[in-house]
Amino acid sequence: MTTAxxxxxxxxxxxxxxxxxxxxxxxxxAGAELVDLLGARAVSLEGELLVPGPPLALDDRMLDEAGSALVRQEPYETAEDWLWRRGEGLASAYFDVLDTEGQLTGERRPWFPRRPRTAAADTAARRQATDRWEGREPVLVTLAAALGIGSGEGAGEEFTDEPVVTVLAAVGEAVTELTAVRQRREIENAAFDNIWRAP
Structure with missing residues (x-):
């Protein structure tokens, strides 16, 4: 299993x-994938740029796709650019893969329009994810905290790997930016609706 x-x-x-x-x-x-790619030495962070290593088979379909998606010609991209590019539609892609593998079942979350709500099936993959979560694995806890999941206890702790710190910080900033954009649009739409409702 992968961090993503x-x-x-x-x-x-x-x-x-x-x-x-x-x-x-x-x-x-996308940030979770990048952390795993860094750990596998499929990419390195030089300054702000992601410099790809030799192509590797990583025994996971989605992580292999992530490695193939790395920009392999200069100018390389930043971690922030990677998050926005690789992240487009990525939750739906993971839903499809995990659903096909039988990892999802039962009541389902409202992330995916016109689909039932999602829950993880009782599988070895779920038990592994639960073990990492209950063990307060710092990368997983920090990524979840950026999404407002959990208490955040353990987030940002025990990091000695500067590239991982950079990626996690980029995830936090990108999520904050996207949330702010969504809230601004909601306010603007509400104001527009009020104009049309006014007598």
Missing amino acids: RDLFIVATDVSGDRPVEQGELSLAL
Whole structure:
């Protein structure tokens, strides 16, 4: 299992202080993939740029796709650029893969329009994700905290790997930015509706 898969499962199982939106989850999943790619040495962070290593087979379909999606010609992209590019529609892609694998069942979350609400099935993958979550694994906890999931206890702790710190910070900033844009649009739409409702 990968950090992104574990994060998706945690997001289906653990209540947060606000609903998890598909866009924010997609950004966090892209960040989780990048952390795993860094750990596998499929990419390195040089300054602000993601420099790809040799292509690797990582024994996970989605992580292999992420590795293939790395920009392999200069100018390379930043971690922030990666999150927005790779993150587009990523929550739906993970839903489809995990659903096809039988990892999802029962009541389902409202992230995906016209689909039932999502919950993780009782599988080895779910137990592994739960073990990482209950063990307060710092990367998983920090990514979940960016989505408003859990208490945040353990978030940001025990990090000695500067590239991982950079990626997690980029996820937090991107999620905050997307949330702010959504809230601004909601306010603007409400104001527009009020104009038309005025006598």
